[in-house]
Amino acid sequence: MEHRWYAIQTTSGHENKVRSLVQRKIDQDPRESAVRPIRQALVPTQEVVEIKNGKKVTVERKLFPGYVLVEMDMNQETLHVINSIQGVIKFVGQERLPQPLRPDEVNRLLGIAEEVEEQAPVEEIPFLVGQAVAITEGPFTDFNGTVEEVMPDKGKVRVSVSLFGRPTSVELDYLQLKAY
Numbered sequence: 001m002e003h004r005w006y007a008i009q010t011t012s013g014h015e016n017k018v019r020s021l022v023q024r025k026i027d028q029d030p031r032e033s034a035v036r037p038i039r040q041a042l043v044p045t046q047e048v049v050e051i052k053n054g055k056k057v058t059v060e061r062k063l064f065p066g067y068v069l070v071e072m073d074m075n076q077e078t079l080h081v082i083n084s085i086q087g088v089i090k091f092v093g094q095e096r097l098p099q100p101l102r103p104d105e106v107n108r109l110l111g112i113a114e115e116v117e118e119q120a121p122v123e124e125i126p127f128l129v130g131q132a133v134a135i136t137e138g139p140f141t142d143f144n145g146t147v148e149e150v151m152p153d154k155g156k157v158r159v160s161v162s163l164f165g166r167p168t169s170v171e172l173d174y175l176q177l178k179a180y
Helices: 015-028 076-084 103-119
Strands: 004-010 038-042 045-052 053-062 065-070 088-091 132-135 144-151 156-163 166-173 177-179
Touching: 004 015, 015 038, 015 065, 015 177, 038 076, 065 076, 076 088, 144 166
Parallel strands: none
Antiparallel strands: 004 065, 004 088, 038 065, 045 053, 132 144, 132 177, 144 156, 156 166
C-alpha cells in the first residue's frame, strides 16, 4: 500500500464539512491505523490579520478555497468512499484519473501549515499601488494621496501627498488610510 496525497474539489464553503466527513469514515474503519487505506484529510489554512471595523483581527483563511487534501492509497474502494461523500465534486486530475500531488508540493503545503503556527500572522494590507486614498489620522488628516508602495512586513504604506504644490512621500500605518 502506497499512501499519497490527493486534492479533492469540494462544494465551495463546505471544505471543513467534507474534511470532517472523511475523518468520520477513517474513524469508522475497523482496521488498525497502519493499514487503513485513508489516513487523513486536511484543509490547508493560514492565519492573516485583517481590518474589521477599524481594528486588526486575526482570521484563519483557506489557502485553497474549494479543495481538501487527503492522504490515502488510491484503489477502487477508496475512490468510491471519497466520491460518495456529500460535498465532494471530484478528484483533481486529468481525464477522470486522480493525480497525486508531488512530494515537493505536499512538503511545501505542510511546511506552510507548520510555519503558520510558529510565526506571527501575515498582515493583509487592503491597498494597491496607484490607488487613491484619504488620510484619516495623524498630522496629514484630510489630505488625499496616491499609494506609492505597500510594505506588509512593516504594516505601512508609502503615500504621495501634495504639500505646497509639490508631491511628498509620507509613510503611514495602513489603519490611518481609507480607500476612495
